[in-house]
Amino acid sequence: MRRFWSAWMALLFGLLSALPVAAREAAEPQGAVGDLPVVVVGEARPLNLKALGTTVLLKTRTTGVEDEFLVAATDPGLPRLASLFGAEWAWQDGRLLVRRGDLKVELGLGQEELPPDVGGRRLEVPARLVDGAPHVPLSCLEDLLAVRLTLAADGKSGWVEPLIQSIRLEGDARRPKLVIRSSAPLTFKTFSLRRPDRYVIDLAGGVLDTPALRVTHPELGDIRLGQFQLGPAITRVVIPSVPGLTIVAPRPGPSREIAFELAMQGIAAPARDFPVQKVTAARVEPMASGQRVVLQFSGPVQYEWSRLLPPDNRFFLDLPQAILVGPKQEFQVQDGHLRSVRISQFQTEPAPITRVVVDLEKAAQTRLTAGETPHSLVLEIRHDTIEPTMAMLKGYGTTSFPASGGVVCLDPGHGGSDPGAVNRALGLTEKEVTLDLCLRLARILRTRGWNVVMTRDDDRDVSWAGSSAREELGARVQIANDLAADVFVSVHCNASVNSAVKGTSLHTFKGSDSLLAEELHPTLVAAAGRPDRGIQKDRFYVLAHSRMPAVLVETAFLSNSEEARLLGTPEYRQQLAEALADGLGRYASRYLKQTTAGP
Numbered sequence: 001m002r003r004f005w006s007a008w009m010a011l012l013f014g015l016l017s018a019l020p021v022a023a024r025e026a027a028e029p030q031g032a033v034g035d036l037p038v039v040v041v042g043e044a045r046p047l048n049l050k051a052l053g054t055t056v057l058l059k060t061r062t063t064g065v066e067d068e069f070l071v072a073a074t075d076p077g078l079p080r081l082a083s084l085f086g087a088e089w090a091w092q093d094g095r096l097l098v099r100r101g102d103l104k105v106e107l108g109l110g111q112e113e114l115p116p117d118v119g120g121r122r123l124e125v126p127a128r129l130v131d132g133a134p135h136v137p138l139s140c141l142e143d144l145l146a147v148r149l150t151l152a153a154d155g156k157s158g159w160v161e162p163l164i165q166s167i168r169l170e171g172d173a174r175r176p177k178l179v180i181r182s183s184a185p186l187t188f189k190t191f192s193l194r195r196p197d198r199y200v201i202d203l204a205g206g207v208l209d210t211p212a213l214r215v216t217h218p219e220l221g222d223i224r225l226g227q228f229q230l231g232p233a234i235t236r237v238v239i240p241s242v243p244g245l246t247i248v249a250p251r252p253g254p255s256r257e258i259a260f261e262l263a264m265q266g267i268a269a270p271a272r273d274f275p276v277q278k279v280t281a282a283r284v285e286p287m288a289s290g291q292r293v294v295l296q297f298s299g300p301v302q303y304e305w306s307r308l309l310p311p312d313n314r315f316f317l318d319l320p321q322a323i324l325v326g327p328k329q330e331f332q333v334q335d336g337h338l339r340s341v342r343i344s345q346f347q348t349e350p351a352p353i354t355r356v357v358v359d360l361e362k363a364a365q366t367r368l369t370a371g372e373t374p375h376s377l378v379l380e381i382r383h384d385t386i387e388p389t390m391a392m393l394k395g396y397g398t399t400s401f402p403a404s405g406g407v408v409c410l411d412p413g414h415g416g417s418d419p420g421a422v423n424r425a426l427g428l429t430e431k432e433v434t435l436d437l438c439l440r441l442a443r444i445l446r447t448r449g450w451n452v453v454m455t456r457d458d459d460r461d462v463s464w465a466g467s468s469a470r471e472e473l474g475a476r477v478q479i480a481n482d483l484a485a486d487v488f489v490s491v492h493c494n495a496s497v498n499s500a501v502k503g504t505s506l507h508t509f510k511g512s513d514s515l516l517a518e519e520l521h522p523t524l525v526a527a528a529g530r531p532d533r534g535i536q537k538d539r540f541y542v543l544a545h546s547r548m549p550a551v552l553v554e555t556a557f558l559s560n561s562e563e564a565r566l567l568g569t570p571e572y573r574q575q576l577a578e579a580l581a582d583g584l585g586r587y588a589s590r591y592l593k594q595t596t597a598g599p
Helices: 007-017 021-027 077-084 140-145 430-447 469-482 511-528 561-567 570-591
Strands: 044-051 054-062 069-072 087-092 095-100 103-108 128-130 133-137 147-151 157-162 164-170 177-193 198-204 212-217 221-229 234-240 245-248 255-264 277-287 290-297 302-307 314-320 322-324 329-332 338-347 353-360 364-370 376-385 394-398 407-412 451-454 487-494 504-508 532-537 550-557
Touching (some): 044 147, 054 077, 095 140, 140 147, 164 212, 177 234, 277 329, 277 338, 290 338, 290 353, 314 376, 394 469, 407 430, 430 451, 487 570, 504 511, 561 570
Parallel strands (some): 044 157, 277 322, 407 451, 407 487, 504 532
Antiparallel strands (some): 054 069, 147 157, 164 177, 198 234, 221 234, 314 353, 338 353
């Protein structure tokens, strides 16, 4: 692939200028320094240029100068090419005249430099007469039309593509827009990549002036931009994924200005019973094998942590329902593993969130532990590295729970991109039934002294949209395991290809699951009023991978018209929720040490 003059070539010449004198003389064209190269005009030959979906034919001549050609200033393809980029091209009174917006540029025969308005570049091959006709250097199209030319290796075809003039963040830091402006309309496509998580924007037909750029955001870090491909061009923009980030793409279609809306949302805290607490103290101190961040709170808090893999190497600690006392804090360390620690009020409304950002020099090993005093948390950053591809990227925890009762994790089945079972006749989905039932159950349990954790409390994927079943189920179990729940209850609706099948069942796998199921079974079956399908043993993922007693509840069949109508009523869901709460109360009174009210 052969390229015309660009900032990349300028960079190459800058590198050559740093060579020793002898090497530099060998690299420069023959003749005195500053002389124009000798031009040897060759025979005319066709060149097919592709621009914005159109092919334009030009007749060009070689010049004996690498990557430079001459084209007749009056070639009918040039005005057509210019019009594609919103410009006018004409040869008038012995001069080339180009108008582009408010810009008016003239170029005369023998003129060795372009006007300052288009960069003032020195022309190795100035405009001249060839066989009595005015010819201009083909490379000047780049400057005059704000485009980039790329020729195929055979020199018979090429691409004329718009320049990306700016990529910047605009607006509020919490809800910025990433705005991309170009000299002509571009199209784009987006996709996501994993490990590390990132959002990718490919701009088709757009060329950067420099090989790579970075746009920096205080929370996101570096948004990286690079020339992924030339001829045809693709510019790639990579946005790192951080906790709570959502990205809204504009409507598809060619545009000179493409704006992506970025929103730094609050995290979805699994436990919602925690009152607001204050971050009363924070410090960074050395330890034998690294550094540790010590946080003190006015009461119990929960937290969610996540980390970004190389090259980003940042660790986030989000503290929902936590208010930072005083201004944001920053600790500079620079010990080869830890660069700095920043603590700030990430969000105040609708609920406060304090965020700790740990800037790591490398993929350092981290560990979260309870502090020496009540309601304190210690983050250890050790002088050991981890294998990034094997690292856990997200987790949860608490300093303690606010209520004296047990901790129950409720898992409303399905959600977000996965509707679960569907009764099309009633327009009823499993995900909406299970969520409503679990929200009702959570309210009852809280009044009875339970600490309630929910894998989801709205219509969303717990992992991410499009994740595999294993990843989605793993994310649900991780919440229960990380927060050390005493029991795990996953609520579902059943379905069958045989619409006559009906009834209620409970499912277990581990030995400890059976005790929980036996306490839930009698009241649930009585409240459901459906055929009893019993307690069944199945190796369901959430049962096999949970570290506490767990049960999966199949309330009734959505595929059965009678049971689906019942599941669609608020009264029936409330009835099931109260029965499950009563069963959990009996289990707690027999097997849990915490004080939790029964039915």
